[in-house]
Amino acid sequence: MAVAGATGAPSTKPSVRARKERGRATAGRPGSPVRRNLPVYLAISPFYVLFAVFGMFPVVFSLYLSFQDWDGIGDMRFVGWQQYDWLLHDSVFWKSILNTFEIWFLSTVPMLFLALVIAFLLNSQIRYSMAYRVAYFIPNVTSMVAMTIVFGSVFAQAGLGNSLLKAVGLGDFGWMTSAWGIKVSLAVMIIWRWTGYNALIFLAGLQAIPSELYEAARVDGASSWQTLFRVILPQLRPVVLFTVITSSINGLQIFTESQVLFQASNGYSTGGPGQEGMTIVLYLWQKAFGDHQFGYGAAIGWALFVIVAIFAAINWRLVARFGEDRPVTSRRWRINRAR
Template structure:
């Protein structure tokens, strides 16, 4: 049998390439990655068209004076300068902060209490969870119309107050009545959602910690503040940040509750229901000042970023004070078992 001689220097058939070198990618190898790339491409295409492009275009638009139809006129930072001198804008900022405080703080507290009660051994817990989540998936436009009839001068809220001997409240005509009515709608919508978020965090806490608190004779309030809250900081941080972002973007409640066909009258009497996003919508889509609305949107983005950082620093805390009550409870429990 004839022996086939290989050319000098040619690598053997089973010889691997030297370390640090890779074989060139063949067209067939590149085609092997094509199906998964095509499978995920719709997301990136949609994000580029409906996410990235509007964001980048809004940055460009904030430096332009444009009514949406005619030619754009470059004005530089004048839009932001006009915004700083706009008294209605600063009034909307104050209204947004007041409504956010009246709604977010009570809402997070009620959500935590509801989650703590659901975490206990109660009957029909599943039905309660569904009931608490229903407001979040209900059309806010429809529910705002319902709340508008409830808070009317002769509505259900004032009828209930008069039934117990109290005077009626101008829910839709007075300064704090307007802010309170909008805050109540926000609480109604988001308290159940955040309660389920807190409930998921509670279920991740080891049962030994609750047993240690029970052995030490801790009541429900002590268990909540000494055992639950220190370990729920990541969940509380998530809920606080998302509630801050949602609270500073209030729009539907005020827009439907105080809708008007006249330019400049949006927000109810005295514009006490005027929020930042509602004012942005009025300037951009009613008065056709799209550049001014884009500048307002980026100022709102900066405000939300600042408040997010503040929430992070206040809620997250340091690693040294994450679980002060738990450590003591577990040490005391171990000491008792040792005895």
């Protein structure tokens, strides 16, 4: 939060420094490791200083803020757990969580599948493969707002999407006017943006698989399906896990797409008809920067943190289980090679 960073900067930094100084004073007789390595500490300090000011402080401040009532300019008022109490009884908030997960699921599953297919294609020997790789990555670095405006034309009632549907003999679809249309539209934009990125990661994973494995499988008489499911996918598991984790993190923070796509008549963005495109972060933004309820916004932020933490725990369990059977596969592989 920019507000937090700007106000807090001058007051926190000196105190951090003072504490460092005190620590040095007790441990710092001439020639002690700290003293001797001072230039090194100084050399790495810019990151820590910047992180403390622009990373750590806003996090701590937003926790403090979530227990206050604050409109951005006036005085803060301590309200205890009231913001969280409101949040638990806020139907829009619960809806935004449901929406976020629906959009996340609708986008992540097809996206990872598509990315895997593209990675396989890129991994085979084709001409201009570098050009393809760049082309697939470009959506990821294109301005979101500009792309959302383009997609606005695609999903318009008389837009490209419906023209295509008509061309194949299907009727109009309410891309931006029906509950599922809205979610599909948002999912399509996310897929468009992240497929290339994930494909490149899969590609790196594919290229790391030793070719001996394919050869051994072929010698053992495995079909291509067996090679895919028994050799390639197990080898790709850590990469798949990585992409699942990153897309969960990104998926829970969907914001720009619905904000730009569904601006309400009075300039606020409430996520379109039926608030079907209202995501957690969009709600946070609307409350904090639209209604100037910064305390409530901070509380939503921390609720999002809890959800992400639960997700991370599930991911961690998956990774841990994976860590257990990894030696087994590699041992098997070594036995195969020995044979």
